[in-house]
Amino acid sequence: MTDTAATIAVEADTTLQPVVELTLRAIGNNQEEIHYDQDTLVVPADALVSLTLINEGTELTMIHNFVVTVKDKYKEVALAGAEVASPGNYIPDSELVLTGTPLALPGQTVHHEFKAPPPGEYSFVCTYPDHWKKMRGVLIVKETR
Numbered sequence: 001m002t003d004t005a006a007t008i009a010v011e012a013d014t015t016l017q018p019v020v021e022l023t024l025r026a027i028g029n030n031q032e033e034i035h036y037d038q039d040t041l042v043v044p045a046d047a048l049v050s051l052t053l054i055n056e057g058t059e060l061t062m063i064h065n066f067v068v069t070v071k072d073k074y075k076e077v078a079l080a081g082a083e084v085a086s087p088g089n090y091i092p093d094s095e096l097v098l099t100g101t102p103l104a105l106p107g108q109t110v111h112h113e114f115k116a117p118p119p120g121e122y123s124f125v126c127t128y129p130d131h132w133k134k135m136r137g138v139l140i141v142k143e144t145r
């Protein structure tokens with residue numbers, strides 16, 4: 001009986017999983033100007049998040065990504081990411097990292113899908129060297145019921 005109940009629950013979850021489309025723009029062409037166009041993103045728990053990151057920069061050093069971290073750990077993750085450098089997309093192998101996009105070069109758009117983490121608050125950040133000082137925000141995952 002327990003097995004049957006578990007199977008039904010899993011099927012129901014899969015069917016009802018909402019897909020949330022997010023579009024985030026990276027704006028600016030120097031260290032002072034750069035920012036994401038939104039500093040707060042809200043998604044429902046259980047959602048599959050389909051993120052589009054648009055890099056509107058044109059200067060060569062305007063290389064961006066989007067990395068979700070444990071709340072307020074954006075600086076620690078970004079500093080570790082700077083050591084990883086481009087072959088690893090500036091994303092450290094760390095339990096503080098929940099997910100991250102590939103790098104978007106100037107003018108590029110990248111897509112990335114990830115499952116929303118459990119309800120709560122998280123940070124997001126660009127881990128390209130020094131960008132964390134300007135490019136970061138809060139991801140809020142809301143309880144759906």
Ligand SMILES: [Cu+2]
Nearest residue numbers: 063064126131
């Ligand atoms: Cu950046």
